[in-house]
Amino acid sequence: MPTFSLSTECLRKLRASRWLAAGALFLASHAADAQTTSTWNNKQCAVVLTYDDAIDVDLDNAMPALDSLKLRGTFYLIGSSPAVSKRLPEWRRAAQRGHELGNHALFHPCDGSLPGRGFVTPDNDLSKYTVSRAVSEIRVNNTLLNAIDGKTARTFAYPCGDRQIGGVNFYDQLKGEFVAARGVTPSLQTAAQVQLDNVDCYGINGQSAAYMIDLVKQAQQSHTLLVFLFHGVGGGHSINVDLAAHRQLLRYLKAHEKDIYIAPMVEVAERIKAAQQGGAARK
Numbered sequence: 001m002p003t004f005s006l007s008t009e010c011l012r013k014l015r016a017s018r019w020l021a022a023g024a025l026f027l028a029s030h031a032a033d034a035q036t037t038s039t040w041n042n043k044q045c046a047v048v049l050t051y052d053d054a055i056d057v058d059l060d061n062a063m064p065a066l067d068s069l070k071l072r073g074t075f076y077l078i079g080s081s082p083a084v085s086k087r088l089p090e091w092r093r094a095a096q097r098g099h100e101l102g103n104h105a106l107f108h109p110c111d112g113s114l115p116g117r118g119f120v121t122p123d124n125d126l127s128k129y130t131v132s133r134a135v136s137e138i139r140v141n142n143t144l145l146n147a148i149d150g151k152t153a154r155t156f157a158y159p160c161g162d163r164q165i166g167g168v169n170f171y172d173q174l175k176g177e178f179v180a181a182r183g184v185t186p187s188l189q190t191a192a193q194v195q196l197d198n199v200d201c202y203g204i205n206g207q208s209a210a211y212m213i214d215l216v217k218q219a220q221q222s223h224t225l226l227v228f229l230f231h232g233v234g235g236g237h238s239i240n241v242d243l244a245a246h247r248q249l250l251r252y253l254k255a256h257e258k259d260i261y262i263a264p265m266v267e268v269a270e271r272i273k274a275a276q277q278g279g280a281a282r283k
């Protein structure tokens with residue numbers, strides 16, 4: 001019957017076009033993979049180790065563990081922290097060894113109007129800030145960090161992950177002064193998926209080495225960026241990772257260094273920025 005043969009013909013064309021579409025998708029995803037791999041310094045994935053809040057254990061526990069394996073991380077400093085004012089030469093030497101001193105604001109203001117924010121003091125309540133005050137304090141912290149390490153390129157981390165004051169994204173005014181800003185949402189992302197004004201990360205609080213190493217393996221398989229967020233390392237903060245678990249993670253990273261690009265946030269973000277602006281970074 002004519003209708004039958006017409007349908008068969010349609011079906012055949014439809015199948016052919018599906019094959020073409022599948023082929024195009026395959027090529028596109030391969031091109032995306034190639035781009036992602038070059039962004040990760042021609043390795044399988046990127047891992048960034050970040051440490052928040054400028055606490056003594058950064059210098060006493062986390063940094064010695066990193067240095068012993070020649071790994072580098074990002075330390076998000078609160079300018080007003082006593083661990084900054086009392087130990088300036090140590091932070092300066094840390095930067096000279098290649099660690100990034102990131103900006104975590106001058107006073108770590110968080111939005112006290114949100115649920116579960118009983119710890120926020122009236123002085124440091126972001127919901128009571130004006131946008132210009134938040135922006136100014138973060139700029140002053142950049143000046144302080146520049147006086148310590150002499151650098152102008154660095155990244156920011158949102159205190160408590162809070163990005164808005166009265167519905168306004170305060171970082172919009174700071175975009176030109178940072179390479180990227182780290183948020184607090186957990187996910188693995190390809191270079192194309194990363195939002196440089198809110199880079200995702202996995203906050204660690206008591207998880208095992210096996211959990212953290214499994215995340216790294218997932219990043220290796222999916223060719224994505226994995227950012228860890230630590231506070232205390234072997235104590236020093238209510239949010240903590242066990243010292244031995246942290247060491248085991250670093251040992252896994254070191255043992256797989258040929259497959260995993262491990263660098264401070266500013267360096268990884270520079271590469272992502274270059275890739276997103278077209279043309280992968282080939283440094």
Ligand SMILES: [Zn+2]
Pocket residue numbers: 052053104108158159160
């Ligand atoms: Zn913090």
